[in-house]
Amino acid sequence: MSGRAGRCCRAAAALLTAVACPYAPPARAGTPPGPAARAPSVVTWAASADRLGEGTAGRGYRLVVHTSVGGSDLRVRFTNAFGDRPLTLDGVHAGLRDRGAALRPGGNRPLTFGGARTVTVPAGAAVWSDPLPGSVPADADLVVSLRTPTAAGPATGHRMAMQTSYTGRGEHTADESGAHWTRTTGSWWYVDSVAVRASAPAAGAVVALGDSLTDGRQSGTDLNRRWPDHLARRLSTAGTAVQGVANQGISGNKLLADGAGQAAIHRLDRDVLSQPGVRTVLLFEGVNDLKAHSGVTAAELIAGYREIARRLHAAGTCAAVATVGPFKGRPEWDPSAEAVRREVNAFLRGAGEFDAVVDFDGVLRSPDDPERMLPSFDGGDHLHPNDRGMRALADAVPPGSLDCARRAARGLPG
Missing domain, CATH: 3.40.50.1110 (SGNH hydrolase)
Structure with a gap:
């Protein structure tokens, strides 16, 4: 890493969002794990970001992704890599899927960003969520729900997911039921990586x-x-x-x-x-x-x-x-x-x-x-x-x- 990039990443640790070095592995909301970490943070799912249509204000997304390795302290990376303006996300939740757009009872929990329930991702950047306590199994469907209250301009995501996800009204991201998630999408929007703290050191x-x-x-x-x-x-x-x-x-x-x-x-x-x-x-x-x-x-x-x-x-x-x-x-x-x-x-x-x-x-x-x-x-x-x-x-x-x-x-x- 260059000296300039290193300075930017140190600044990102304090601000939680930094444009110049947004793609560092997670430890403290966007910085690499330190050498004293008790177990490594490991990517369990990812999808390459690309330009994906236009953002829609107030839309909710319920995105289904599939884990590889299991672990604890789930983190999710949200990307605005191809956006031309800041992207605000709120109502962000994660939990294990039951079937369709429904989640397992008691499992849909809010994600935070430096303790806040809302995060703004600068254009060209990405932000990791705080760790979510609890365990995540391997080979499981994880559901990430989010709302884009003011989205506009180019959206970022992965077009060909080979996986059905869901869209709906943004105020229902905390619901466990899939009743309000009546439309489907074959793409992943704004999410490009999920990491866990693996059990094996x-x-x-x-x-x-x-x-x-x-x-x-x-x-x-x-x-x-x-x-x-x-x-x-x-x-x-x-x-x-x-x-x-x-x-x-x-x-x-x-x-x-x-x-x-x-x-x-x-x-x-x-x-x-x-x-x-x-x-x-x-x-x-x-x-x-x-x-x-x-x-x-x-x-x-x-x-x-x-x-x-x-x-x-x-x-x-x-x-x-x-x-x-x-x-x-x-x-x-x-x-x-x-x-x-x-x-x-x-x-x-x-x-x-x-x-x-x-x-x-x-x-x-x-x-x-x-x-x-x-x-x-x-x-x-x-x-x-x-x-x-x-x-x-x-x-x-x-x-x-x-x-x-x-x-x-x-x-x-x-």
């Missing part, structure tokens, strides 16, 4: 950084069958230190060029390195760069992979990478794009820059035509795996590959 998290294959397109809506979801369930019984999983996929995202969200190489700080307890990043990007017919070369993509690995290592984070899967059968496929994909994958399989390589191409490709996806894994569009293919990707990730000695550089417990 050495627990950490992996961030899956990717595109629509990571975001979950073609997997079952409301079923949590994206490959990072399957991976989270595997890690919960694997006996490894890496337990949390943060899904930072954006549909249409590219490694190098902005478009559908900021490119992976441009959103690394906000979406990855700001996450609490992140120990490893598993990068699965590149196919949209190839599909764009932009003339991208293997050398350019390789340079991008190398830069991400370098920046992750400089931050003391393990860097894992997955090979680019096949997409023959898509209108965008052609022999020249396939030649670049093969050259990139050959580099990735032998790259010494990464701490681990997972061969997703080897998992997905057909033995009869290696340029094409295995039919039993094809979600129907020759690019996105179905639920069976999503599980196969998760099963291909060796749990032990998600940890490495670099965690000591970030001050994480050994």
